[in-house]
Amino acid sequence: MRIYEADELISQLSIDCTIFGYQEKRLKVLISQLNFKGDFLALPAGFVYQNESIDQSAHRILTERTGLKEIYLQQFWVFGEKDRNYSKFMAQLFAFNPELKPNDEMGNERLTWFSKRFISIGYYALVDINKVQLNKSGLDHSLEWYDFNELPDLIFDHNEQTSKAYRALQLNLDENLLGFNLLPDKFTMKEIQQVYEAVYDRPFRRNNFQKKMLDLGVLERLEKKYTGANNKAPYFYRLKPSTP
Amino acid sequence: MRIYEADELISQLSIDCTIFGYQEKRLKVLISQLNFKGDFLALPAGFVYQNESIDQSAHRILTERTGLKEIYLQQFWVFGEKDRNYSKFMAQLFAFNPELKPNDEMGNERLTWFSKRFISIGYYALVDINKVQLNKSGLDHSLEWYDFNELPDLIFDHNEQTSKAYRALQLNLDENLLGFNLLPDKFTMKEIQQVYEAVYDRPFRRNNFQKKMLDLGVLERLEKKYTGANNKAPYFYRLKPSTP
DNA sequence: TTTTATTGTCTTTTTAAAAGACAATAAAAA
DNA sequence: TTTTTATTGTCTTTTAAAAAGACAATAAAA
Numbered sequence A, B: 001m002r003i004y005e006a007d008e009l010i011s012q013l014s015i016d017c018t019i020f021g022y023q024e025k026r027l028k029v030l031i032s033q034l035n036f037k038g039d040f041l042a043l044p045a046g047f048v049y050q051n052e053s054i055d056q057s058a059h060r061i062l063t064e065r066t067g068l069k070e071i072y073l074q075q076f077w078v079f080g081e082k083d084r085n086y087s088k089f090m091a092q093l094f095a096f097n098p099e100l101k102p103n104d105e106m107g108n109e110r111l112t113w114f115s116k117r118f119i120s121i122g123y124y125a126l127v128d129i130n131k132v133q134l135n136k137s138g139l140d141h142s143l144e145w146y147d148f149n150e151l152p153d154l155i156f157d158h159n160e161q162t163s164k165a166y167r168a169l170q171l172n173l174d175e176n177l178l179g180f181n182l183l184p185d186k187f188t189m190k191e192i193q194q195v196y197e198a199v200y201d202r203p204f205r206r207n208n209f210q211k212k213m214l215d216l217g218v219l220e221r222l223e224k225k226y227t228g229a230n231n232k233a234p235y236f237y238r239l240k241p242s243t244p
Numbered sequence C: 001t002t003t004t005a006t007t008g009t010c011t012t013t014t015t016a017a018a019a020g021a022c023a024a025t026a027a028a029a030a
Numbered sequence D: 001t002t003t004t005t006a007t008t009g010t011c012t013t014t015t016a017a018a019a020a021g022a023c024a025a026t027a028a029a030a
Helices: A052-067 A086-095 A108-115 A158-176 A187-201 A206-216 B054-066 B086-096 B108-115 B158-176 B189-200 B206-218
Strands: A007-023 A026-034 A044-048 A074-079 A119-127 A143-146 A217-225 A235-238 B011-024 B026-036 B045-049 B075-078 B119-128 B139-145 B219-224 B235-239
Touching: A007 A052, A007 A158, A007 A187, A007 B011, A026 A044, A026 A052, A026 A187, A026 B045, A044 A052, A044 A187, A052 A074, A052 A119, A074 B075, A086 B119, A119 A158, A187 A206, A187 A235, A235 B139, B011 B054, B011 B158, B011 B189, B011 B235, B026 B054, B026 B189, B045 B054, B075 B158, B119 B158, B158 B189, B158 B206, B206 B219
Parallel strands: A007 A119, B011 B119
Antiparallel strands: A007 A026, A007 A044, A026 A143, A074 A119, A217 A235, B011 B026, B011 B045, B026 B139, B075 B119, B219 B235
16 A cells, blocks of 8 residues: 555645535535445545645545546645544554554554644545446445435544535535536536536526526537427537636 | 754644735735845745644744734635745755855754645735734844735745735635724724725725625624714724624 | 714615516427 | 427516615814
8 A cells, every 4th residue: 555655645644535426416425435344434535745736636546546537626625633633543443453453464654654643635526426437446445425414424524524515615616617517518407407406405496597507608509409308398508618 | 943843843834824914004914034145035934833733833833923913814725736845945045145055054954854845724814013013023034014016026935825815815804804803992984994995905885885884783883983073973883792 | 153074874776686477399198 | 280288498577785876964173
């Protein structure tokens, strides 16, 4: 495992990723179950190499631990309490996994690494669960999407991080056009509305929502979408090519 | 100097403080001139001890380097580019101060410390220049308030940090009631309006501004303020005691 | 008593958001 | 072919909020 290469890493600094997923009109969060006995659920996380920016690091960590690539990741908060360390996690880990006792499999260097207090930079992203490809093979943990409103207990301050990430997500949904990343190249107004309803957890009015979206000035209307349903066919839209 | 106690500090992590100051209806920034030959202007900055939270650290650093105490400090961004290090600064420093050549006064430990890449957490605050007490004695640098619109070149990415801090300040002025910290316990509507005009760098309409402030529901009207001017006396206001 | 400068508050106007209304479909059912 | 159903796109109306305008009420000097 790479964490042994401690001198290539910045010590006491970690990155935690809150990955929101959109599926079937619901908002979820990607949680990894660590490969130990006991319930150790956590956000995808990792450490920063000397020769990469924190943004690059966040992307690499996410790819390594989930397979997700080319995701719009955004920093939102630094968690830096003085007692923010692995001690509680380690204690529970050893309680459930006595065979891991210190100085045993856990080498000395690794123990030193994890015994320190950690500053963590929180990143968040929003992805379409049906569009992205999780890579679960060869990982030392399993991955699962949990409903945002039914999150289990996570290790560390990861529950708190998720709440804070959710606030940042809501604040920036419009500004960063994140919602459009969740949809195919061509989408209907209803589809983009359902994204917003999932993120804000409330209904929007069809007429006013459509006006607001069109007034943003970033959408281009395409041909109609004939679904075969016995009603008027909606238009396809796409992000204007000029829009970043 | 404390930076020699490297094992008590978190390495490669720093904190930079953008302190906005309000005086005579203008917005300023507190800049320190480092005590070397050459123009080395910087934001007040420092490092994080193992046994303090990053918030505590920001406050301590600010106090140590400026004398400012009990200020509302807020984190706003992490700067973590991979080439973010002291090399350019060190090169210029040695160019202007050849007597400091490496392995001379700069001990080995200190050189190692500063040769690494640094992650920096940006904090900002807004204070009333007339109310706060700068302590310039015994410092290894001098302090000066610069007009926000006429900032000189700063070392590192400190100019960029200041711009980013300014955006955060504008976004949060209402929400955090920062503006009221700049005023005496009792203040007039005009005074609070001038704070807003300095921060947003634009005029507000007296009538609508007053309505907006009163509608916030955090102000309590007190007695009138008789200034001696030949016009109607304005009321004093104060923050309602219940308001945090 | 008049004048001047400023304040507090009202009304009017303008703009934006929310709600309501309805014609225009696309395809199934009659 | 016509009617019916479900949904969409776009209007109008209503409501709320922001901006602008208007003016009486001072406090003290002239």
